[in-house]
Amino acid sequence: MITRLVGALALSTALCASLPTFAQDQDLAAPDRIGLSSAPNKLVVRLTGDSPGNTDPDIAAGYKDLFVAFIKKHPEWQLQLQIQTQDIGTEQAKMLEQAKSGNAPDCAAVDSFVLGQFKANNVLSDFTPYFSKEEIADLFPFVREGISGADGEIYAWWWDTDLRVLYRNKSIVPDAPQTWDDLKKAALASKDQGMEGVLFNGGRWEGTTFDWLANYWSLGGKLVDDSGKPVFGDDDNKSKFLEAVNYFKDLVDSGAAPKRVATIVTYDDLAAAAAAGTTALFIGGSWQNAQLESTLDPDMFADWTFSHIPGPTPDDHKTGTGGWTIASFSKDPQKVEMCADLVRDIYMGPANALQQQLPTRASLYDKYPVFSTPANKEFAADLADGQARPGAPIYPEISNQIQIMMGDVLSGSKSPEDALSAAYNASLEAYDRL
Known part of the structure; x- marks a missing residue:
């Protein structure tokens, strides 16, 4: 035993x-x-x-x-x-x-x-x-x-x-811009108070494509058809695409957005500008509200709020999810x-x-x-x-081409028409290789 x-x-x-x-x-x-x-x-x-x-x-x-x-x-x-x-x-x-x-x-x-x-x-x-x-x-x-x-x-x-929204310092921009024209006017007015205008991602990374797409989608534009083939440069979508690109180009050309947006490749830069008090407007992600709250002094954070990304008209606006x-x-x-x-x-x-x-x-x-x-x-x-990005396998290459296009347009090295043509042709060639 x-x-x-x-x-x-x-x-x-x-x-x-x-x-x-x-x-x-x-x-x-x-x-x-x-x-x-x-x-x-x-x-x-x-x-x-x-x-x-x-x-x-x-x-x-x-x-x-x-x-x-x-x-x-x-x-x-x-x-x-x-x-x-x-x-x-x-x-x-x-x-x-x-x-x-x-x-x-x-x-x-x-x-x-x-x-x-x-x-x-x-x-x-x-x-x-x-x-x-x-x-x-x-x-x-x-x-x-x-x-x-x-x-x-x-x-x-x-x-x-998540989704993209327009953040603003309401002590400088009291009213939420409802249209593209409203945002341009608000950004220019903020410059009169020592700000650098509206900030957004414009460098070579995915955030640039995604944040800008809200404007294209608000016009009813499509990136791919039901088969997953790129269509953003075809007869049905080309004019909408150019209208959305020219909107961002005009923000930079007019001074409503600083030229440095073409180098911004992280949302952290946008929040840092808000914390430093150098901007009163930026297009950012929903998660950044909590980021601002934890970063800014309570009195400073109380000045910040958000609203939907403006569209070409008050009733036409989209946001990327x-x-x-x-x-x-x-x-x-x-x-x-x-x-x-x-x-x-x-x-x-x-x-x-x-x-x-x-x-x-x-x-x-x-x-x-x-x-x-x-x-x-x-x-x-x-x-x-x-609106979510399309799940088509070609999307990453479309995004890559839009990033290149945005850099060329915002820097002035290519016209929107030429930049779109290059992006669309490159996307179609990549699609054929899939």
């Missing part, structure tokens, strides 16, 4: 020793790892700043707590973290090539605007088994469409969305499920609340008090005017 008891105790000790244990959270979080370094299973996770790698210490700490709580539920796993740079286009293109060669991370953040490329190349694992029909039905229609494949299955989870997805490239069912669990425990609600990133599920707006604030209620209402 004693022999059997000793044997049982030895077996119990051996089993316990084989499982990772947590002692006061020691060794659970490192810059490139979440979980014990001795955990036998590894999941390579490549994320953006929506992670413990966020540059804001408070947000980084919040994510660290979420990730540590998650890994405590999965003690046999460790997450090997990789943080993407802010060069979104390059990062996503690199990851697509890795996925096609079988070298992609197990679980990763994929920008919604390139998700179509990943789906078209059949490199994403099926997420459908890990989310209920009710959860999928709760997604905004444009989100549900974006993550679904031709077979009706879902291949990512689009967890946050973006956001990030989480997807799995792994062929190992355990890793795919682990990636889906990561989405469920961290990104389906808690991360939205942490960063005030707008949820993609309608029910979450009532679940988290932060989304009942007047600002977030207004953002949610403005999603009715939102």
